[in-house]
Amino acid sequence: MSIKAILTDIEGTTSSISFVHDVLFPYAAEHLEAFVKEHYQDAEVKVQLEATAEFAGLDVENVDALCQQLLEWIREDKKITPLKALQGMIWKQGYAQGDFTGHVYQDAVENLRKWHESGLKLYVYSSGSVAAQKLIFGYSDFGDLTPLFSGYFDTKVGGKKEAASYAAIVSQIGIRSDEILFLSDVPAELDAAVASGLKVCHLVRDDKVEKQDRYPPAVDFDAVSALLCE
Known part of the structure; x- marks a missing residue:
């Protein structure tokens, strides 16, 4: 070639595949709600929540509903850009804390x-x-x-x-x-x-x-x- x-x-x-599905996805699911509620006002997080709300037809102020939608997408292994962005933010925290390595x-x-x-x-x-x-x-x-x-x-x-x-x-x-x-x-x-x-x-x-x-x-x-x- x-x-x-x-x-x-x-x-x-x-x-x-097992690392992604058995380590990364469960970690994001476990920490998503707490992460979103803690960082809701952060500019990067807010952009992704607005995109989630627009994609799913939800009220951007309804954080609980947004979190439930994101968790449902994780369970369904959806390839949706705002979900992937938020997962990345949560994983960054996990990597930095030494909770796992890639x-x-x-x-x-x-x-x-x-x-x-x-x-x-x-x-x-x-x-x-x-x-x-x-x-x-x-x-x-x-x-x-x-x-x-x-x-x-x-x-x-x-x-x-x-x-x-x-x-x-x-x-x-x-x-x-x-x-x-x-x-x-x-x-x-x-x-x-x-x-x-x-x-x-x-x-x-x-x-x-x-x-x-x-x-x-x-x-x-x-x-x-x-x-x-x-």
Whole structure:
């Protein structure tokens, strides 16, 4: 492959799905109501609550109703931008307090470092907010990995199953689409990336991953490195 940049997903790709669902989501759910009520007047929080109220058709002054709506979205695993932003704020507090560290697979860390040293540009695209992305890599089990990345993208650029999102990312990165490799465990995301001209690789770290035969599979980042050398 003639690749100049790698765009990677997080959940199921650089990091375990269980960390997100068994650690981060429950932590946000447990602390959301107290966090919102304590920081309701903070400018950043207020912006996200106003967006929540508009999206859900609720009264922005009804904090209890807003909290219940946000908790319902967490239970339903909704990819809604204000929810992701608030979760990121809560997780920032948890990381800073040492309540947990960000899970990143060792093979991902080793290869991300190798790719960075070789001159490849590295980017992240996740449904989690950019702030949350920086936290998982900034407070990772292997220390601060954020210097490895040249940029981050979230749902503000568009949904991960929409081709237009990848076209927008290509435009911002400034590298030809066929020189960018996108890594994800979700075939529908790979389909969207291919529709915008990107090269793709399907991460299949466990048996729960949806199988497909359209794109090259990789059980880990060592396998991705092998594909890059072909």
